[in-house]
Amino acid sequence: MIEILSSGALNSVQDRGRRGLLSSGVSRSGAMDLPALDAANALLGNEPNAAAVEVATFPFRLRFVVVATVAVTGATAEARLAGRRLMPWGAAEARPGDELTIDPPTAGARIYVAFGGGVDVPQLLGGRATDLKSGYGGHEGRGLKRGDRLPLGRRATGRLPDGGIGALPPPGRSDPDRPLRVLPAAEWLDFSDAARQRFLSVGWRVTAEADRQGCRLDGPELVRERRRELLSHGIVPGTVQVPPSGRPIVQLAEANTCGGYPKIATVIEADLWRLGQAMPGDALRFAVVDRAEALAALRETADWLDRLRSAAALYRVS
């Protein structure tokens, strides 16, 4: 059990999100930065879909009621456990009464706090993710607030070394200026050459309208040359829609499951975490890749996670 001491409505219990329910209108939801959640669970020897706390409002504080292991990953921020600094992308043992404090990030937007055994809220629709838009899942279907107590599952055997352990962040985190890789989507060719050129050459500004549903970008207008009528269709996180304003919106974890706006491109799965870590005012660029490169990037992340899981297991002494 842990007790939340200080939080904001945007901090919520998240896992890897729901599958198989898009056709019921149920968004995937889940962590906005999946590799960060995966890393936190790997450090603790948790099952891959264990639920953690996604922190987007700072400072965040909690108190351990029981002995537990804790991992903190994601945005760059100072995290202290019982006054001692945790390593970046690190994990450590906590004792009852210990407080965990996380300061506002100096880079990035979201931190993942995972616990050995995961946050054991009831499963709903096959998962533990909170859907803040629809108000179900996670802890009572809402963001966390002061006084909330969250149960923890059964932790993996073994004890973390004193001083904790740390992980190497996933591939691609060291270069914040690298473009977001996209695959062309259904209406790619409906946009003029100039519009496509602009889409790929401009630094798009993340606006204040950026949340778990989507990220609205600001920049020059993208004109669709071929204005054919579109009927509503299923969409996935990463879809870059161009509404009548001509400014793109990237749909994210809690996006509506169907939409009707033209889609110029889709951000590849391996790069979606960057939108989860984007802050209003950040500049983003896009670059087109092919399916082979998109798959290679996803494999690279999967391999990194496998290595991290094996390495972390070596550090847990029984």
Added chain:
Amino acid sequence: MANEFTLSDAGTGALLFDVAQDGVFDETRQARLLALADSLAGTPGIDDVVPGMNNLMVAFDPLTVDADEIGRRLAEGWRRAASAGEPGRSHEIAVVYGGPDLQDFAAGLGLSVDEVIERHSQALYRVAAIGAMPGFPYLSGLDPKLATPRRAVPRQGVPKGAVIVGGGQAGIMPITAPSGWHILGHTDFQLFDPHRAVPATLRPGDSVRFIGKGGER
């Protein structure tokens, strides 16, 4: 012509299969698509089969399933898909007509409020797809006389239970959320229950009739 389609990538792990022609929704094609969707559901590696309006999105695990293989299955399945799927269920949904848009909506069409109510409640609707919001039904079958462009500025909070129309479609709000559709009334019909294995009450292929209940206008 009948077997034409377009296939496009929807990112690394999804494909969009589109059989719409000239942006006009077609019931026969939709029935065939729903049969195609049923035939793909449960395939290992496929996470989601999502019927839209004359299109189908298939989401899969790209590390275990080849997108080209799914594309081939969609193309072949579409050629074979017949519209005789399982018959849908019928639902009668009680509506109290009224709300903030009804008067203006009727006036904009040159109809009386009673005529709007009559046309809306006499049609037999078909659930074309479920999506956007949890359990939201895209209903086809709206009287063409009631087809109106969506509001220029969407309303921020259209309440749960609002009975709405937008363009040539009808629907019901499952949660309170922004929408550009016009509100014609209200129902207590429950569209979604997250505690059920199949959380959406309505299913594609079901038919719906709205029954006007007395009440305030």
